[in-house]
Amino acid sequence: MSVKTQSSPSIPVIETDRLRLRAPNMADWSLYAVFMASDRAAHMGGPFTKAAAWGMFCHDVAQWRLMGHGSLMIDKRVDGTCIGQVGINAGPLFPEHELGWLLYPGFEGQGYALEAAAALRNWGFNVLGLKTLVSYIHCDNDKSRRLAERLGALLDETAERHDPEDVVYRHVVVPT
Template identity: 65%
Template sequence: MGAEIPVLTTPRLVLRAQTVEDWPRYLAFMQSDRARFMGGPYDVFGAWALFTGDLAQWPLFGHGGLMIDERATGRCVGQVGINHGPLFPEKELGWMLYEGFEGKGYALEAASALRHWGFTQFGLETLVSYIDPENAASRRLAERLGAVLDSSAPRNAPDDLVYRHPRP
């Protein structure tokens, strides 16, 4: 299936393919308590599997993870992705921000840009976001993106909330 990994830009951000240089900060996030809403914290093996899986989805499905860089500084502030495969019953729009970068609107800006790409360039009809019920920040973000709860959607984790992003 293969796909060229896009570079998406917004007024403040660059969304780009991950590189091995992104691994140390990604690992630190995945081993921290901040990963608890994503099934973590993870050991090195589990974090590496997720890191490489984010990249491997591009040739498998034509979409995957993109790192989020601040345009002004070049600092990587997190990741956004369209995920699929055995862990995600439907194509999922997901996001994570590294510590210190919350509250700046970066996740909203990055998720909006990738969702727009998914609908317009990739031709998706819908996306979902699987969110731990205790992750209030991600729930608010999904709602700010216009997603609505879909209690009938399939999910691998029975307690996850599923927010559906309708095609514009």
């Protein structure tokens, strides 16, 4: 009998001046579940049950194996505190590759989401070789809309979306 193993895509660790973007692990589940069960998940379709949040958490991890990209947890480099998540999503539920982000309570307004999203956007274009990247944002989520604009993304009113209440921001390649 012959046994062959498939190689797994490696999950990158991406570092910025203040942040480390790294693979999710089980220690991240409890904070993620609390966030997804809260009103803060409303612009993502939540709040979610624990079972639904678990499925989303597993989806974030599984995409690395299935598609070579997925979600990364955002840690502060200074002390290792996990402050949220940033990810590139794709698959049958997404018309295009999507850049998404979330920050846990208490970490907004400090530029962390901008720094993490810019780093993963650049990785997606320059390392993964993506040709397009969008962010699907609920039309009432003003904070995420402003963040997409600060990232240089442009509103694309003609882009396909899976949720009619979303607006689509198209990211542009930033040369490295």
